[in-house]
Amino acid sequence: MTRAFTFLVNPNSGGGAAPKVVVPLARRLREAGAEVEVSYTSSPAVVPDLVKIAVAAGRVVVSVGGDGMLSSVAGAVVDAGGELAIMPAGRGNDFARMLEVPADEDGQVALLLSGTPTPVDLLSVAMPGRPTALVAGSVYAGVDARAGEIVDRSHWLPGRLQYPVAAVRAIASYRPIALTVEVDGVRSEHRAANVVVANSRYYGKGMAIAPDASVDDGELDVIVIEAAGRLDLIRALPKVYEGAHVELDAVKVLRGSRVTVSGRYDGTGAPVPIGADGEGLGELPAAGAEPLTVEIRPGAVKILC
Incomplete structure (x- = not known):
């Protein structure tokens, strides 16, 4: 079964690098038969609603940005009971580095289409x-x-x-x-x-x-x-x-x-x-x-x- 994705993109991540990452990835995924939606936002306040809509539609939520963007998206995905993918496009990209997310486009496409949903720990901060x-x-x-x-x-x-x-x-x-x-x-x-x-x-x-x-x-x-x-x-x-x-x-x-x-x-x-x-x-x-x-x-x- 071909996956469907919602890309949540912080357009400010990496000095504006995030949109440049999304465009070719989305094209490659659509060519492979996947459904892809793209939403741009730099406001954490709107992320939960965007995630809820994506998860309710059976889509994998893809965080495109840096580590800060990832944390805001990950919490919303947990609350919605969905699945998450990471496409690094920030300044640090340290969690993507930890998960060994490919840096090249071919590897990223393969990960999104064929990667295994794997339980990963998070930190609860109060x-x-x-x-x-x-x-x-x-x-x-x-x-x-x-x-x-x-x-x-x-x-x-x-x-x-x-x-x-x-x-x-x-x-x-x-x-x-x-x-x-x-x-x-x-x-x-x-x-x-x-x-x-x-x-x-x-x-x-x-x-x-x-x-x-x-x-x-x-x-x-x-x-x-x-x-x-x-x-x-x-x-x-x-x-x-x-x-x-x-x-x-x-x-x-x-x-x-x-x-x-x-x-x-x-x-x-x-x-x-x-x-x-x-x-x-x-x-x-x-x-x-x-x-x-x-x-x-x-x-x-x-x-x-």
């Missing part, structure tokens, strides 16, 4: 003042969230340089965090540069921040990078691309199914930024307040793999 949301790849606070803010203002740089430059700039101005992390009821205190709660191995356009993470193991990988000198952090940055940073004494790796995080910048008490799959989430709750809570949702969504 924090004060925000509705609970589903996230595909990772949630993070500290240096990397600051780097994400810098990337959002770095469109003048070539895409391949945006994340490395942002990482160096974020480290150069970082301050340690007085951090409290609780994993499955076990609490630990840290003076840290960064904390990542990960479902996927990758973030930041190919950094293997959680090298042992798996999207189908029902567990979270928590990476705490303890505070160090700025020069030491910059020197260690290349190791993250290989996942070798977890061998450093300053890096703690924890695993579990439920994680809470709270903290403020050490000494100043200033709020710490939080990000999730390239999108800002606000500020990390202070110690003693209701914390950021991340839980694993095993096999929450079926994705063509």
Whole structure:
């Protein structure tokens, strides 16, 4: 039976790259006998309704954009009980990298027509003042969230340089965090540069921040990078691309199914930024307040793999 698809496209993803990805793919799929609808939107608010319509019509929902677009679409697909496919067209594309989605058009067409709907874990993220949301790849606070803010203002740089430059700039101005992390009821205190709660191995356009993470193991990988000198952090940055940073004494790796995080910048008490799959989430709750809570949702969504 030939599949039917609804492409949900963020036209702003990848500096306008997403529409260029869709047009040839849609043509190839139609030539193969598939039904294809295409909807363009940069507003997460309209995604649930578009997904409901697609799923009710028996269509596979295809997220075309970056990791932020994927997370907004994935949650809606879970709620609608549908199936999802990913076509990377953003700046990072880290979850597509984790699932080894082909980068070439022939491979993408084959995946859409013949891929197997596979249960994949998602993250359930709750924090004060925000509705609970589903996230595909990772949630993070500290240096990397600051780097994400810098990337959002770095469109003048070539895409391949945006994340490395942002990482160096974020480290150069970082301050340690007085951090409290609780994993499955076990609490630990840290003076840290960064904390990542990960479902996927990758973030930041190919950094293997959680090298042992798996999207189908029902567990979270928590990476705490303890505070160090700025020069030491910059020197260690290349190791993250290989996942070798977890061998450093300053890096703690924890695993579990439920994680809470709270903290403020050490000494100043200033709020710490939080990000999730390239999108800002606000500020990390202070110690003693209701914390950021991340839980694993095993096999929450079926994705063509």
